[in-house]
Amino acid sequence: MMSSSSGTPESWISSFCSLLGHEYFAEVSEEFIEDDFNLTGLQTQVAMYKEALEMILDVEPEEDEDEDEEDEEEEDESIEGADRMRHGERRNHSRIASDLSVIESSAEMLYGLIHQRFICSRAGIQQMSEKYELGHFGVCPRNHCEQARTLPVGLSDIPGEETVKLFCPSCLDVYVPPNSRFQTVDGAFFGRTFGALFLLTFPEYDLTKRGADVLAGARISDNDKEMLNGMYTCNIAPGLGSAKIYEPRIYGFRVSELARSGPRMQWLRDKPDDLSELDEARKFAEDNPDSDDDDESMNLHGRPVRRLRQQRKNHGQGGSPVPMETNGAESEL
Amino acid sequence: MMDEFASESDSDYTSYWRDWFISSRGNEYFCEIDEDYLTDRFNLTGLNTEVQYYQYALDLITDVFDLDCDDEMRETIEKSARHLYGLIHARYIVTTRGLAKMLDKYKKADFGKCPRVFCHSHPLLPMGQTDAPHQKPVKLYCVRCEDVYNPKSSRHAAIDGAYFGTSFHNIMFQVYPALVPPKSSERYVPRVYGFKVHASASLIRWQNGQRHKMLRRLRKMEVESGFKDDGGAEDLDEEDDEEDDVELDELDRAEADAMHVVG
Numbered sequence: 001m002m003s004s005s006s007g008t009p010e011s012w013i014s015s016f017c018s019l020l021g022h023e024y025f026a027e028v029s030e031e032f033i034e035d036d037f038n039l040t041g042l043q044t045q046v047a048m049y050k051e052a053l054e055m056i057l058d059v060e061p062e063e064d065e066d067e068d069e070e071d072e073e074e075e076d077e078s079i080e081g082a083d084r085m086r087h088g089e090r091r092n093h094s095r096i097a098s099d100l101s102v103i104e105s106s107a108e109m110l111y112g113l114i115h116q117r118f119i120c121s122r123a124g125i126q127q128m129s130e131k132y133e134l135g136h137f138g139v140c141p142r143n144h145c146e147q148a149r150t151l152p153v154g155l156s157d158i159p160g161e162e163t164v165k166l167f168c169p170s171c172l173d174v175y176v177p178p179n180s181r182f183q184t185v186d187g188a189f190f191g192r193t194f195g196a197l198f199l200l201t202f203p204e205y206d207l208t209k210r211g212a213d214v215l216a217g218a219r220i221s222d223n224d225k226e227m228l229n230g231m232y233t234c235n236i237a238p239g240l241g242s243a244k245i246y247e248p249r250i251y252g253f254r255v256s257e258l259a260r261s262g263p264r265m266q267w268l269r270d271k272p273d274d275l276s277e278l279d280e281a282r283k284f285a286e287d288n289p290d291s292d293d294d295d296e297s298m299n300l301h302g303r304p305v306r307r308l309r310q311q312r313k314n315h316g317q318g319g320s321p322v323p324m325e326t327n328g329a330e331s332e333l
Numbered sequence: 334m335m336d337e338f339a340s341e342s343d344s345d346y347t348s349y350w351r352d353w354f355i356s357s358r359g360n361e362y363f364c365e366i367d368e369d370y371l372t373d374r375f376n377l378t379g380l381n382t383e384v385q386y387y388q389y390a391l392d393l394i395t396d397v398f399d400l401d402c403d404d405e406m407r408e409t410i411e412k413s414a415r416h417l418y419g420l421i422h423a424r425y426i427v428t429t430r431g432l433a434k435m436l437d438k439y440k441k442a443d444f445g446k447c448p449r450v451f452c453h454s455h456p457l458l459p460m461g462q463t464d465a466p467h468q469k470p471v472k473l474y475c476v477r478c479e480d481v482y483n484p485k486s487s488r489h490a491a492i493d494g495a496y497f498g499t500s501f502h503n504i505m506f507q508v509y510p511a512l513v514p515p516k517s518s519e520r521y522v523p524r525v526y527g528f529k530v531h532a533s534a535s536l537i538r539w540q541n542g543q544r545h546k547m548l549r550r551l552r553k554m555e556v557e558s559g560f561k562d563d564g565g566a567e568d569l570d571e572e573d574d575e576e577d578d579v580e581l582d583e584l585d586r587a588e589a590d591a592m593h594v595v596g
């Protein structure tokens with residue numbers, strides 16, 4: 001155990017983040033962890049929650065008689081009342097070695113779950129952007145993505161299901177990290193939201209830039225700031241499109257689509273030559289003057305947008321679809 | 334290798350140089366070229382102008398090198414031999430025997446596995462982006478997603494792609510069509526708090542449309558699509574909507590049904 005009173009140089013958090021295989025993790029700020037709101041619901045997710053939290057915060061457990069009594073300032077009953085704790089609160093536990101290893105693994109699980117939330121907060125996503133610039137998350141293995149930078153993501157928000165993957169914004173696909181040491185890192189510690197939220201939060205990164213260019217602050221130029229569907233057009237899957245699709249050939253001759261071994265997956269790497277084809281709202285209005293079609297998605301500011309196509313015909317108005325914001329599921333940002 | 338010795342005419346012969354070459358670190362992508370193939374001059378047509386000290390290099394590869402020379406010369410010939418081996422390799426691996434040897438390596442995943450999550454570790458094949466040497470390094474081809482990837486190791490990334498060529502991996506699947514795995518439309522959909530992101534969602538819908546067009550073309554020509562879920566009850570482009578928070582879009586459903594009628 002680390003001791004808070006002896007002035008240890010390294011906190012539990014920074015030593016956790018410096019472990020081999022933990023290179024993708026951000027250091028969650030104590031401030032974030034100490035805000036109970038951020039931990040809502042996590043009490044039931046890990047064994048020995050209080051002890052685990054103390055370990056993460058380097059709080060030394062100490063003798064304290066009324067450990068189970070809660071102090072009542074700012075009580076919030078919506079959160080399982082008995083399980084609250086504040087930094088600095090001293091508790092007494094005679095820990096045996098087996099307890100300690102349970103607490104240690106609980107602390108790692110708890111840190112991971114807090115981390116999933118932290119990297120979607122303003123401070124956390126900022127820290128992740130610094131790591132992105134420094135190239136901590138590696139590059140896309142796909143040839144046509146030309147070393148585009150990737151982002152660590154989970155395919156599930158529930159721990160124990162999938163290990164961490166790398167999302168490439170250039171081809172919109174996910175890859176297994178190249179080094180096997182990442183194959184023990186739980187994907188839920190990064191979660192399903194972070195990758196896409198990153199792109200919406202930092203729309204100005206030029207996704208085609210690599211290496212030192214990213215560090216040098218490469219951003220898309222003012223000439224390229226045309227927007228489509230809530231993103232800069234030049235950042236919509238820059239690694240896809242007709243020039244970036246592999247064409248199988250034998251002695252120079254293209255393998256026919258009609259061959260048994262002919263190409264069947266080109267759609268996965270395709271993109272319209274004219275991106276305005278993706279302007280569905282406009283296109284839909286042109287192609288389908290009267291039908292109902294709802295679709296929900298996110299716009300640049302991380303807010304869900306409900307596009308109500310032709311909804312207004314119910315009000316006896318025709319015309320083109322209008323984006324409307326709902327107030328559900330607004331991001332923390 | 335053992336069965337090779339048993340089946341070869343040179344069964345009592347040990348190929349020192351080639352043994353050394355293919356077992357060297359970084360040369361895992363190469364298979365061993367048969368003695369028979371190397372000694373048939375017809376197979377080597379045109380290569381004599383491609384490498385320096387061609388005859389010495391060939392002698393080295395076939396273990397009959399006996400020139401007395403200084404280390405510098407020896408190193409030059411050694412380098413030529415490695416290059417010559419690579420160039421012959423590109424020709425050898427498209428022969429019946431070469432394909433079979435590379436198939437064995439493919440089955441053992443000697444060339445690595447596809448890094449794409451939805452390819453579920455499907456084995457890769459080495460390939461060149463051009464048949465001319467000294468142009469581009471070797472890449473890896475995944476037949477499942479039909480895309481091209483960079484080798485993980487820098488040792489492999491430095492190998493000349495011309496030693497494998499642009500045709501070999503495609504010939505492999507033409508000769509052994511049963512090796513082509515079922516295709517899948519399973520894919521990643523970027524989301525924020527459960528919501529699809531508008532920009533990528535619209536591109537994905539467009540791509541699904543492209544896939545449908547292709548499937549219709551194939552059906553019209555009565556060619557098997559290779560998609561395990563093609564023609565089944567569920568429509569391909571609905572699967573990423575299944576776990577959506579949002580209700581299934583009624584229009585797309587209607588379109589999907591229409592598609593089955595067309596098919």
Ligand SMILES: [Zn+2]
Binds near residue numbers: 148169171173
């Ligand atoms: Zn990519």
Ligand SMILES: [Zn+2]
Binds near residue numbers: 447448449452475479
């Ligand atoms: Zn693949």
